[in-house]
Structures are given as C-alpha cells and as structure tokens.
C-alpha cells in the first residue's frame with residue numbers, strides 16, 4: 095500500500111526584509127546575498143529580498159542577484175500598494191519593483207479601517223481601489239502576486255465585513271496568495287484558528303474566482319505567540335508560513351522559522367524541506383546569526399547550543415539509558431547535538447559521560463569516579479564553574495586518576511603595573527618563576543595588562559622546553575566577581591580561553607585575588623594545551 099504524501103506547506107522567508115527591521119540589525123548587500131544563497135540551499139521556496147526603491151542596498155541586492163542567481167528559491171520583491179489617488183502605472187515606487195526583475199512580488203495593503211482613515215488618510219473605497227489597481231498592474235506585467243493583508247486580525251476584529259472586502263479586492267485582482275498578517279502581534283492562537291477558518295470558508299465560497307488563492311500566515315511575536323499562531327493558522331487551513339531565521343524582525347520579532355519548520359515537519363507531519371535540509375537547520379541558524387553579527391541564542395529551541403544540553407544528574411542518568419526520556423526529538427534531525435554539562439547539579443552519570451568525551455572510560459563503582467564527583471561539587475561550592483571550563487575539569491579527572499602529567503611546576507609570580515597619568519594604557523610587567531625537570535627558570539615580560547604580561551612571561555619561561563607553545567594564544571578572558579556584597583574582599587572567578595590554531599579550550603581559576611585567579615586559569619590553559627599536544631604526538635606514534 096502506498097503512503098499518502100504529506101501535505102505541503104510553503105515556506106516564505108522574510109529575514110532579508112522584516113528581519114532587517116529589527117533594532118540593532120543592519121547588513122550589507124554582500125551579506126544579504128550570502129544569506130539568500132544559504133536559504134536557497136536550505137530549500138526555502140520563497141525568499142523576500144527587500145523593498146527595491148526604499149533604499150539603495152535593496153536595489154543593488156536585486157541587481158547583484160541577476161549576476162549570481164539562486165538555484166531553487168523564488169526571490170520576492172516587497173512593496174506597498176500605490177498611494178491614494180494615483181495611477182499604479184505612473185507610480186515610480188512600483189516601477190522600481192518592476193525594474194528589480196523578480197517574477198514574484200509581495201504587495202502589502204490595509205485591512206483595518208482605522209489604518210485607512212488615520213494612516214493613509216483616505217476613504218475605504220479608495221483603499222480597495224489601491225489594492226485592486228496595484229495587483230492588477232503587476233499581473234498585467236506578468237508578475238505573480240502575494241498579497242500581505244497588513245493588520246489582518248485587528249482589522250477583522252474591528253470590522254469583519256470591510257476586512258473581507260479588502261481580501262476580495264486582492265483576490266479578484268489576481269493575487270495567488272492571500273497572507274493574513276498579525277502585524278501588531280497581539281492575537282492569540284484560538285483567535286487565529288477561528289479567523290483563519292472563517293477566511294478559508296469565505297474564499298472557497300466564492301466560486302467565481304478560479305483558481306482560488308491560497309491562504310498564508312505572517313505573525314509577529316509581541317505576545318510570544320508568533321510560532322504558536324502560525325501553527326494554529328496552518329491547522330486551520332493556511333498553506334504558506336512567513337517567518338524569519340532566528341525570529342529576527344520588527345520589535346519583538348517574527349515567527350521563527352527555526353522552530354516552525356521542525357514543528358510543522360516533525361510534529362504535525364507536513365512536508366516543507368527535505369530531511370537532509372532539515373538536518374542543516376542548526377548550522378543555517380548559526381550562519382545567519384554570524385553574518386548579521388548577533389550572538390546566537392544558546393537557549394533557542396531546536397537549534398540553540400543548549401537545546402539538547404543535559405545538566406541535572408537525574409536527567410543525564412536517564413538520557414544515557416534512553417535519550418527519549420528527556421528529549422522531544424533526536425537532536426541530529428535538526429543538525430544539533432546532545433551535550434552533557436558538568437556542574438554541581440551533576441550526578442555520577444554526568445561524570446562518566448563527560449569522561450567518555452575525553453576518551454576516559456570510568457567505572458561507576460570505582461572510588462576515583464566518586465572522588466571526581468565529590469571534588470567537582472566541593473570546587474563548585476567554592477566558586478569554580480566547570481560548565482564552560484571543561485579543560486580544567488579534564489585536568490581534575492586526570493589528577494584523580496593519578497595521570498596528570500606535570501609539564502612544569504609553578505613557583506611564584508609578581509606583577510607590577512604602571513598607570514601613566516593622561517594615558518589610557520596601563521603597562522604591566524610580570525615576573526614568573528617556574529621549574530621544568532628540576533631546573534628553575536625566572537622570566538619577565540611586559541603586556542598591556544597584568545594577565546597578558548603573566549601569559550607572556552610564562553610562555554617565555556617555557557618555550558625552550560616546549561616549542562609548541564609558540565602556536566598557543568590566549569583568545570578570551572572573562573572575569574566575574576562572586577559574592578559581590580563583600581566588596582573588595584569578594585572572590586573572583588576567571589575564565590581563560592586558549593587556542594592552538596585548530597582547537598580551543600577553556601580553563602577556570604578562583605581566588606579572592608583577581609591576579610591569582612587569572613594566573614591559575616592561564617597556567618591550566620598552558621598545561622592543557624601541552625597535554626593535547628602530547629596526546630596528538632602519542633596518537634601519531636601509535637598509528638605508526
């Protein structure tokens with residue numbers, strides 16, 4: 095027996111238009127092109143590229159896309175209806191859209207009588223004519239039209255009859271899609287369900303219109319309902335969803351496609367993109383956040399780094415037996431991965447699972463495993479945090495197992511800072527004393543701050559013994575004051591990220607003295623880097 099194909103939902107991405115209406119987000123034409131091509135690979139059928147004519151970048155974007163066209167997606171130009179009491183054919187704004195050369199255009203028009211009389215300052219009749227003329231104009235120029243009914247839900251609630259007349263105007267003028275917009279984001283899912291059902295019925299009743307336009311949904315997140323509202327609309331009969339990658343958009347954002355797509359596909363059984371493309375979703379989300387230069391939301395459902403991170407000991411113990419116990423889908427389905435977090439909330443299962451990621455097979459019953467868990471909890475209660483400092487946790491494990499290699503011994507350090515009046519920079523001079531193979535070394539180095547000077551002095555002292563240190567770098571440094579109410583006697587936690595050009599690792603130090611905390615983290619950072627190098631050399635030797 096053949097299986098019925100899943101009903102299809104058309105995805106429409108507006109990251110490059112509504113997404114760029116987010117405060118703090120601005121991208122170059124080149125970046126818009128990079129995102130468009132990434133969305134094309136992801137299998138999004140409609141990509142709204144911007145409003146050609148509204149700004150030079152959007153004009154350029156459409157032109158450059160002719161040179162480097164998308165492989166599968168339709169690029170869509172966005173624009174409003176003509177202005178009141180003008181002719182569509184004479185409107186320079188609409189000519190700019192034609193000049194952009196896309197086969198598809200999205201026209202937004204007013205559904206809410208309040209906007210017609212207050213925003214446009216025109217009559218209800220003239221607004222209907224604006225919708226009709228604009229769409230007919232684009233249809234006469236051979237373009238396919240998506241009609242975005244702005245403020246649809248508010249308009250419907252205030253004056254259903256007039257709102258339906260605006261849709262009818264778009265429909266008779268030849269729009270292929272009628273997209274119902276919750277522009278102010280204030281509608282709740284039960285209202286969306288009822289209203290979309292009504293629209294679906296009304297549009298199907300009008301049999302003079304062949305083919306009947308399909309219904310789409312465009313939601314904003316002002317009530318934190320954008321995704322739920324889009325799903326409610328689909329379940330009520332909408333067949334297109336508009337949204338943005340990572341939910342970027344005006345005010346609180348748009349429906350987040352990174353949540354919508356997996357919900358539609360994995361939970362509701364609709365087809366949107368291929369399984370392979372769905373498996374690239376997390377990467378696409380990170381790519382877009384990288385390009386728009388906004389930190390990725392680590393806790394974003396489905397695609398965030400923490401979406402499948404397990405911290406509580408009870409959770410990890412169960413997930414290790416069967417991931418279904420604490421995961422709603424398999425992380426790989428959306429290109430994410432499971433992570434086990436190590437902290438004071440851990441149980442022995444977290445320790446065993448984390449040890450395995452470092453290639454260490456621990457037995458739950460051994461005193462060493464219990465000792466590692468106990469030490470972890472003691473140190474976390476003193477202010478250490480190993481969640482983000484897994485290299486320090488690895489060193490703690492090697493120590494408990496008696497296998498922590500001592501590359502060097504720290505004997506002490508001194509730091510001298512000069513604050514030159516009138517100059518912003520502080521010069522720092524650090525002196526360190528270390529011993530390698532029983533030999534004491536005293537070295538000094540300067541830096542533009544005490545931590546940089548300490549790091550430089552340590553490497554200088556050690557590089558003759560370990561030339562690989564020349565490739566190490568300190569890539570990030572963060573300080574947090576713990577129990578701040580105790581003022582200058584508060585404890586400090588320092589996190590240091592180090593790298594060797596192809597790997598990065600993070601270490602932690604805690605002390606009432608900020609320099610001692612930083613020094614501890616820097617020393618462990620160098621030690622862990624040396625350990626990685628030694629392990630890599632041993633692996634090469636072992637492979638012959």
Ligand SMILES: CC(=O)SCCNC(=O)CCNC(=O)[C@H](O)C(C)(C)COP(=O)(O)OP(=O)(O)OC[C@H]1O[C@@H](n2cnc3c(N)ncnc32)[C@H](O)[C@@H]1OP(=O)(O)O
Pocket residue numbers: 112115145147148149174175176177178202203204213214215244277344
């Ligand atoms: C719901 C949405 O997100 S719609 C998209 C919103 N996006 C943007 O606004 C970003 C791009 N916008 C722009 O670059 C500019 O606002 C432009 C180029 C479109 C217009 O700029 P200006 O001519 O300087 O006008 P301004 O921005 O002050 O006002 C908007 C005008 O559009 C009119 N307008 C608003 N909606 C519509 C519509 N659906 N149909 C026709 N005209 C409309 C307003 O009445 C107003 O005209 P008026 O000043 O003659 O009364």
Ligand SMILES: CC(=O)C(=O)O
Pocket residue numbers: 112202242243244245275276277278312314
């Ligand atoms: C068209 C659009 O972006 C809105 O109504 O929100």
